[in-house]
Amino acid sequence: MALRNASSVKEFILLGLTQQPGLQLPLFFLFLGIYVVSMLGNLGLIVLIVLNPHLHTPMYYFLFNLSFIDLCYSSVITPRMLVGFVKQNIISHAECLTQLFFFAFFVIDECYILTAMAYDRYAAICKPLLYQVTMSHQVCLLMTMGVYVMGFAGALSHIVCMLRLTFCDGNIINHYVCDVLPLLKLSCTSTSINEMVVFIVVGVNVIVPSLTLFVSYTLILSNILSIHSAEGRSKAFSTCGSHVMAVSFFFGAAAFMYLKPSSASVDEEKLSTIFYTILGPMLNPFIYSIRNKDVHLALRKTLMKLRFS
Template identity: 85%
Template sequence: MASENDSSVKEFILLGLTQQPELQLPLFFLFLGIYVVSMVGNLGLMVLIVLNPHLHTPMYYFLFNLAFTDLCYSSVITPKMLVSFVKQNIISHAECMTQLFFFAFFVIDECYILTAMAYDRYAAICKPLLYQVTMSYKVCHLMVVGVYMMGFVGAMAHVVCMLRLTFCAGNIINHYMCDIPPLLKLSCTSTTINELVVFIVVGVNVTVPSLTIFISYTLIISNILGIRSAEGRSKAFSTCGSHVIAVSLFFGAIVFMYLKPSSASVDEDKVSTIFYTVVSPMLNPFIYSLRNKDVHIALRKTLIKSMFA
């Protein structure tokens, strides 16, 4: 990811979220607050899972990785975004490609972590007697390794294709980060291969997880409806409801961003990107914690231990 390609542009200017001066300061504090909440929420959830042995289960193992992913890719995007609100935001070609790599890496990771979590819920609800075998620690570790490998392959595909482009149509990126669509608009060489790679990589990494999650939850709902006890149905739905909300927000924003008609406006692109790069990492710790009794118990025990330590 070095900047030694044959591009005549060695640095870019990120325009940011808005060019309206009266909105710059309020938005700076808004997104700074969101970033702080996201960092505290995800880091707190990770610490809670590590410190409490009763949370050392497959579901919370995946939740730990989800929090780690949210923590990382929020940090890849938000700090650079905040700079745009207070001064001209200049980013070098190498920094831009690095940001693009880690952004794609962590977003693809999140797609597959959410998929693994859906499969875990399917195994727990539909195959409870085989759950310990189906979701053994070895299987969970292999699934997480596969998650990060998919992220690496997808991110490398995007960055390698981006490095072959020559940027000579200006250096102003109408965005708050180095995303693929605004970068392609600055290229003065053919972007056909890049567009094909985007279609394939995004298509595969959205379609495969989406179908897997859909099938998992179709089977889960079918199984839940067969439970005679109203209390049992309620408990089963509550363990899945938070995951469905998180999946809907995340995948909905990605589909709108990358698989929409090219006629959509730049402002629409920015708004949809905010949902899965800034808002989703902040919401996930709360979505998975607010109605989760195990997390409440773990938090209470941790607080009591810290008070009497």
């Protein structure tokens, strides 16, 4: 079937997180605060990694990319969400598909960058003598390219299939973001191809990272348990503890969203989406920096440079 964009509906209305008037202003300031903290946290981590040579390692290279993805991810979703708290959030058809593309692009990127970080921790703990070779600059670059290629391919698949749909009457999206499933509910043409693409894209981007994460951490755990000294085990656990927290939060929230019972309400769907689209990008910089001595050292050095400059 040839691609076409013959939609009679030229704009959509995003209902947002809630329609209760008494909650609009408090939620606006709450999510504005979350957005500011997310921006400052991720941008600050990016600056620290760039300015401090001792952070120029594979682990922090991937953390740099995670912060960049979270920075962009938040900017794609939260500003539009904030608009919905203060006025009717009208978005054009083109803007909606653009938001959908970048939303899908960055959420898939997040899946794979967390997976790449898990492989990095596996190489550091299970193959320490070969770490420099296993995680060479070329390997890290290829893995990062793979992350963004997978994100682009998945997002483009959704957009190409969405362009074939016609939206005849309904233009109210019961969500705070232009996501695939809420849009499919508004189509007056067959969505069977779109649903098949969603199944394939989501399946691939869940199975591949999940298997890689499972295998990596099974081998990591096996290796840690074979360490005889308690100090060695503690150091090994601390090396990957932050990443385990970030992975658990992101994939746990996403699983709750996509593996929920069919009886779940739309409000429950929107609430569960908040955890991995808005709260995750805010929490990641803190998860990776609160107990990280390298980041603390980098922060002190940077502040001293600013103080004496």
